[in-house]
Structure formats: C-alpha cells, structure tokens
Amino acid sequence: MLGVTLSRWTMSYFAAALAALLAGEVLMTAGYGFPSAPLRAPETLVVVHVVAIGWLSLLMCGALFQFVPVLIARPLHSNTLPLPALVLLLAGLGALLAGFLQLAGTLDPAPPLLPVAAMLLAGGFALALYDLARTLWPAQPLPLPARFVAVALFFLATTVTLGMLFSFALTTGLGSRPLLAVAGAGLPLHVVAGLGGWLTLAAIGVSYRLLAMFMLAPELEGTRSRAVFWTGTAGLALTVLGGVAALSLDAALAPALIGGSVLGVVALVLYGADIVHLYRARKRRIIELNSQMAVFAFAALAAAAALAVTLIVLGRLSEQVGALVFLIAFGWLTGLGLAKLYKIVAFLTxxxxxxxxxxxxxxPRVQDLVVEARARTWFLLYYLAVASATVALLMAHVLAFRLAAGAMTLATLAIAAELIRARRLVDVSAEIRLPAGAQRPHLLMSVPHPSP
Amino acid sequence: MTQDYLDLDVRPILRDGGEPFEKIMEAVAALAPDQGLRLYATFKPIPLFQVLGRQGFGYAAREIGGGDWEVLFSRADIPAETAPAATPASATPSAAGASDWPAPVQEMDNRELEPPEPMVRILAAIEEMRPGEVLSALLCREPMFLLPELEKRGHAWRGGFEPDGETYKITVRVGETGDKA
Structure with missing residues (x-):
C-alpha cells in the first residue's frame, strides 16, 4: 500500500521521553550531578544519559518511526518492532543508570551492570535501526531530508558502539590496546557522535521537511542544502571516525577535532541560511506556535556555535564544555523537540x-485541539529558563542554575500537560468532540487502521 | 420569466485568503423557494456547481473581467451546462494518465492550503459524489495520509507529479461500493 499510516508506538515513545525529560530536570533542580558534582562524575553521567537516551533518543526514534515514512512516501517496514525496541531501551537505560550508581558507590558494585546495560541498549537501538534502515533502503535514491536521517542512524550506531566500549572498559576490561586507547580518551567522540551525528543531523533532516510542510514553504533540495549535508557529514566523520583512528594509532586527537569543528561550523552557517530562507519564502504569513517557538531553538543552535568558536579561540573550551553541551541539549534539541511535539501530537491525534x-x-480542525495562547507562555518560560541556566553555568553559579532548572521543570510540566490535553481532546468543544465515526485515541498508543 | 436573485460577493473573502464556502452554503440555505443566488467570485467556482447541482440548482457562469466571475444559481430552468469540468481535464490528460476514467466532475486547486486542509476538502467532496464519478485535485505535495484513507473507503486513485516537479495531481474515482458509513 502506498502512503503513510499512523505509527502505532510513536505516542508511547513520546510519553516515555517526556517522563525522562522531567526526571532529568528534577535531578538538575535538586542539585544532582553537574554543576554540583564534577563534569565526569557518575552522578553527572546519570543526568546526561537520562536526557540523551531517555528523552532525546526516544523522542527522535518515536518521531522517525512516523516521519521517515513521510520523508520517502513509503510505509514503515514494521509497526511492531518499535515496541520490543522500546522495552529494551528502557530496560537498558535503567541498567545503565544503576551501573553509574555502582561507579558512584551508591549501589553494590557486583554484579557489574554496565555490560548488561550496553547489551540491552545495543539490542534496542539495533531493532530501531533495523526497522528504519529496512524502511529507507528500498527508497533509494533518498530525498535530501532522508539522507540526513540515514547518516544520523549511522552515527547512532557509532555512539552506541563507543558507549559499549566504555562500559566494558570500566568493568570487565578490554583485551586490546588500541580499543583501550579509544575507550580511554574517546569521550569527546562519543559526545560529538551522539549530540551532533545522531541527534542534530536527524533534527536538521526532519526540520527541512516539517518547516516546509507547516509553513507552506518550498522544499529545499538545492546546492546550499546539499552543501549542509556534505560538510556536516564530512565534519562529523572527520571528528568521530578520524578521532577513533587517531586514538587507536596513538596519535593526537586535536587535528580531527579542529578540522571537524571547522567543517561543522560551515555546515551550521549554511543551514542557518536555509532556515532563514524557509521562513522568508513561506506562503503562510501567520505561522503557528510550533514554527514560532522553533525560532528560539534555531537561535540557541546559532548561540551554541558562536559559544563553541569563542571558547576554542579563548582556549577555555575544556572548562566550559558543560555549558556548551547544556545549551545544545536543552536550547537546540529540546527546544526544537518540544516545539515540534506540540504540533505533531495534535496532528497525529x-x-x-x-x-x-x-x-x-x-x-474539528487540527488547531481546535490546542490553545496556543496558553502554551506560548510556557514555551517562553522554558527558553528564558534555558538561557538563564546557560549563563549560570558559564558563571559557575550553582544556585542560579538550580533555580533556572526549576523553572525549566515547571515549563516542561505545563507543556506536557498541554500535550495530554490535546491527546485527550479536552480543548475541543463538546458538540464536535466525538462525532459519529470518530474514535477517541488512546493516550499512549495509536491504532494504525481504525475501522470506519 | 424573471428570477429573483440574492447577491453574494465572496471576492473580498477570497482576496483575504479566506474560505467562503460556509458563507455560500448559509446564503443558499436562506434562499426563498423561488429565489436564486448571484455569486461573485475571483475564479470559476467549479466545485460549487457540483455541490449545488445536488440540491437541484442549475447555473450560468460568465467571466466579468479582471478574472472575476458572476455565477447565477437557480432552481428554475436555467439549462445546466452539461458536466462543467468535462472540458478542461479531458483535453489535457494528466501525468496520472486517467484516460480510461471519465472526465472529472470536480476539479480543485489545493496548492495554497496548509495541511491537512487539502485532505479534508478532497474527502468532503468525494462524499458528495456518485460512484464512478471522478475528482481531480492539484496539491503542493504527495498526500501521504490521504492515500490509505481513500483505499480504506474503497475509492480508486491515481497520482503523480506534474512536469513542473512541484505540483502533485491526484485523480480519484469514487468506489462503486464506496464505504459510506
């Protein structure tokens, strides 16, 4: 069958992801992990992975199960596999957090849970990757947005592989010297592969299509967009793959990191130009809240790029890398994620x-499911809190950071409540809420082929 | 015989990018039994001919300059031009190659509508059509979520991008045993 139906488990991924985001924000508010603890402390690793795997990766996987088919106009290979993948990922995340707590001394160190976590997470991501790759493969040659996603999936596999390497190095040990060298100094590569290669590339690919769709802007497939793809891919490949090669050969990591950063900045500048063009060339003059709020996420990405360049020039990147990673994770990826969720949940429902x-x-119309004026306040609070938290991190002001994290938690809670209201049709006027033939959706899953 | 017409000018609504359909249907509902409707629009409102035809209205349309149209709808004896849309589409078979299908009785240009409005309009129009009748619509992208819905409702469709690479043209033939729940 041609065309696209509803992805059955996408809402389950979204729900689990939002719960993880809230958990991560509550931990930051409570002063757990960085900046109250050192950047590399096990407590920080707990918070980082709750956000990176629990929130961002589950959000992205759930979104891709629905939108990869839209990008290539083909149905998802399997609408069933995402469920066992989700179960494995959640179990793996739980084991990973417990493994970190073993490192922190909070939990008994035996039996070591990090290798178990590595296998569970690898299994879950492998299922998700397999499903998406089998969906993409027959659609070659891929349209540009789908090519971003395909490369992002490659970097997801790279991120997971490096993570597995760390978990074995920290527990059972590694027999090979080159592997040990990668595990010893490869943390920056893991971070770049995850936040840049996997999450940012996928977000860029999907954003090209979603922005064009929601604002009635032309689809961009031109020279500049292709240049974003090639410079971005080359920069990430140079950093991550070049970095792994350098470490395993006992060479310095800096050339790969610097070369990759230069290409990455070029890619981001070109991407920024594309985004400005999409907003300017839109046919829809008055845009919806999701497109308005995405602007702040793009601004956060630009600010993060500027901050990275500044810190490198000042030679202060290593001491301020926490603030930079925070801005990318919460300003750019989370900001865009929440803004687009606000539209996607209402549309799919x-x-x-x-x-x-x-x-x-x-x-009802799609816009009858939401009350944008109410949600706008919470989005603005969220972005304001993220900006404040970033400044607090740069100034090493722990209490200010925790207060800002508290405001982020509050805003996220309110946005999550808005999403649940949309899913529950609470804001639809009662006379037209459930006309004949309509079916009330389940909160946590979708029925792909509703019977008429 | 002289016919009494209610005048309705929807050109300002259309120029503001609005949707006059509801306004038109309200006006039609408010007509006296012997009254007709004189409609001014910025294009030839072909979909309306079909919709009002079902309610027993004939029509006479003429271009009044500047691309504007005046259409007289009347329950009286204006001889309904036969199948208004039979002319344009059959002259230019679409990329979808609907040559063995009858000419569309309805044509829509949904290119300027934000999703999911094109899907809503197409499904609404189809519900008003008879089995075997054909609708054709222009869209600005492939209607990914519409296609399974058409199949589920038992309608046949053909679609593809026009030579400009930007306009997607879909032709739908209403199913003989259309699932009309």
Whole structure:
C-alpha cells in the first residue's frame, strides 16, 4: 500500500521521553550531578544519559518511526518492532543508570551492570535501526531530508558502539590496546557522535521537511542544502571516525577535532541560511506556535556555535564544555523537540480520531485541539529558563542554575500537560468532540487502521 | 420569466485568503423557494456547481473581467451546462494518465492550503459524489495520509507529479461500493 499510516508506538515513545525529560530536570533542580558534582562524575553521567537516551533518543526514534515514512512516501517496514525496541531501551537505560550508581558507590558494585546495560541498549537501538534502515533502503535514491536521517542512524550506531566500549572498559576490561586507547580518551567522540551525528543531523533532516510542510514553504533540495549535508557529514566523520583512528594509532586527537569543528561550523552557517530562507519564502504569513517557538531553538543552535568558536579561540573550551553541551541539549534539541511535539501530537491525534469521519460529518480542525495562547507562555518560560541556566553555568553559579532548572521543570510540566490535553481532546468543544465515526485515541498508543 | 436573485460577493473573502464556502452554503440555505443566488467570485467556482447541482440548482457562469466571475444559481430552468469540468481535464490528460476514467466532475486547486486542509476538502467532496464519478485535485505535495484513507473507503486513485516537479495531481474515482458509513 502506498502512503503513510499512523505509527502505532510513536505516542508511547513520546510519553516515555517526556517522563525522562522531567526526571532529568528534577535531578538538575535538586542539585544532582553537574554543576554540583564534577563534569565526569557518575552522578553527572546519570543526568546526561537520562536526557540523551531517555528523552532525546526516544523522542527522535518515536518521531522517525512516523516521519521517515513521510520523508520517502513509503510505509514503515514494521509497526511492531518499535515496541520490543522500546522495552529494551528502557530496560537498558535503567541498567545503565544503576551501573553509574555502582561507579558512584551508591549501589553494590557486583554484579557489574554496565555490560548488561550496553547489551540491552545495543539490542534496542539495533531493532530501531533495523526497522528504519529496512524502511529507507528500498527508497533509494533518498530525498535530501532522508539522507540526513540515514547518516544520523549511522552515527547512532557509532555512539552506541563507543558507549559499549566504555562500559566494558570500566568493568570487565578490554583485551586490546588500541580499543583501550579509544575507550580511554574517546569521550569527546562519543559526545560529538551522539549530540551532533545522531541527534542534530536527524533534527536538521526532519526540520527541512516539517518547516516546509507547516509553513507552506518550498522544499529545499538545492546546492546550499546539499552543501549542509556534505560538510556536516564530512565534519562529523572527520571528528568521530578520524578521532577513533587517531586514538587507536596513538596519535593526537586535536587535528580531527579542529578540522571537524571547522567543517561543522560551515555546515551550521549554511543551514542557518536555509532556515532563514524557509521562513522568508513561506506562503503562510501567520505561522503557528510550533514554527514560532522553533525560532528560539534555531537561535540557541546559532548561540551554541558562536559559544563553541569563542571558547576554542579563548582556549577555555575544556572548562566550559558543560555549558556548551547544556545549551545544545536543552536550547537546540529540546527546544526544537518540544516545539515540534506540540504540533505533531495534535496532528497525529486529529488524524487518528477524525480521519475516518472526515467529509462525512463536521469535524474539528487540527488547531481546535490546542490553545496556543496558553502554551506560548510556557514555551517562553522554558527558553528564558534555558538561557538563564546557560549563563549560570558559564558563571559557575550553582544556585542560579538550580533555580533556572526549576523553572525549566515547571515549563516542561505545563507543556506536557498541554500535550495530554490535546491527546485527550479536552480543548475541543463538546458538540464536535466525538462525532459519529470518530474514535477517541488512546493516550499512549495509536491504532494504525481504525475501522470506519 | 424573471428570477429573483440574492447577491453574494465572496471576492473580498477570497482576496483575504479566506474560505467562503460556509458563507455560500448559509446564503443558499436562506434562499426563498423561488429565489436564486448571484455569486461573485475571483475564479470559476467549479466545485460549487457540483455541490449545488445536488440540491437541484442549475447555473450560468460568465467571466466579468479582471478574472472575476458572476455565477447565477437557480432552481428554475436555467439549462445546466452539461458536466462543467468535462472540458478542461479531458483535453489535457494528466501525468496520472486517467484516460480510461471519465472526465472529472470536480476539479480543485489545493496548492495554497496548509495541511491537512487539502485532505479534508478532497474527502468532503468525494462524499458528495456518485460512484464512478471522478475528482481531480492539484496539491503542493504527495498526500501521504490521504492515500490509505481513500483505499480504506474503497475509492480508486491515481497520482503523480506534474512536469513542473512541484505540483502533485491526484485523480480519484469514487468506489462503486464506496464505504459510506
């Protein structure tokens, strides 16, 4: 069958992801991990992985199960595999956090849980990757947004592989000297592969399509967009793959990192130009909240790039890398994620509920499922809190950071409540909420083929 | 015989990018039994011919300059031009190659509508059509979520991008045993 149906488990991924985001924010507010603890402390690793795997990766996987098919106009290979993948990922994340707590001395160190976590997470991501790769493979040659996603999936595999290497190095040990060298000094590569290669590339690919769709802007596939793809991919490959090669050969890491950063900045500048063009060339003059709030996420990405360059020039990157990673994770990736979730949850819910009844009875519009004026306040609070928290980190002001993290938690809670209201159709006026033929969606999953 | 017409000018609504359909249907509902509707629009409102045809209205349309149209709808004896859309589409078979299908009775240009409005409009129009009738619509992208819905409702469709590479043209033939729940 041609066309795209609802991804069954995407809402489950979104729900788990939001719970993880809230958990991470609560931990930061409580002063758990950086900056109250050192950057490389096990407590910081707990917070970082709750956010990176629990929130960002689950969010991205859930979104890709729905939107890779949209990018290539083909159905998802399997609508079933995402469930066992989710179970493995959640179990793996739980084991990983317990493993970190063993390192921190909070939990008994035997039996070592990090290798178990590595296997579970590798299994979960492998299932997700397999499903998405099998979906993408027959669609070659891929349209540009899907090519970003394909490369992002490669870097997801790289990130997981490096993570597995660390977990074995920290517990059972590694027999090979080159592998030990990579595990010993490869942390920056793991971070770049995860935040840059996996999450940022995928977000860029999906953003090209979603922005064009929601703002009625032209699809960009031109020279500049292709240049974003090639310079971004080359920069990440140079950093991550070149870095791994350098470490395993006992060479210095700096050339790969510097070369990769230069290419990365070029890619981001070109991407910024594309985004400005998309907003300017849009046919829809008044844009919805999701497109408005995405602007702050793009601004955060630009600010992060500027901050990175500044810190490198000043030679202060290593002491301020925490603030930089925070801005990328919460300003750019989380900001864009929440803004797009606000649209996607309402749209998918509308399609699931009213799709079978369309044209037969009066149905609400997608925008009837949300109250943008109310949500806007919380988005603005969120971004304001992220900006404050970033400044607090740069100035090493722990209390200010925790207060800002508290504000982020509050804003996220409110946005999550708005998403649940949309899913529950609470804001749809009662007369048209459930006309004949419509079906009330389940909060946590979708039914791909609703019977009429 | 003289016909009494209610005048409705939807050109300002259209120029503001609005959707006059509801306004038109309200006006039609408010007509006296012997009253007709004189509609001014910025284009030839082909979909309306079909919709009002179902309610027993004939029509006479003429271009009044500047690309604007005046259309007289009447329950009286204006001889309905036969199948208004039979002319344009059959002259230019689409990329979808619907040559063995009858000419569309409805044509839509949904290129300037934000998703999911094109899907909503197409499904609404199809519900008003008879089995075997054909609708054709222009879109600015492939209607990914519409296609499974059409199949589920038992309608046949053909689609593809026009030579400009930007306009997607879909032709839908209403199913003989259309699942009309």
């Amino acid at each position: 509308w399609l699931e509920c009213y799709g079978p009844a369309l044209g037969r009875v009066a149905t």
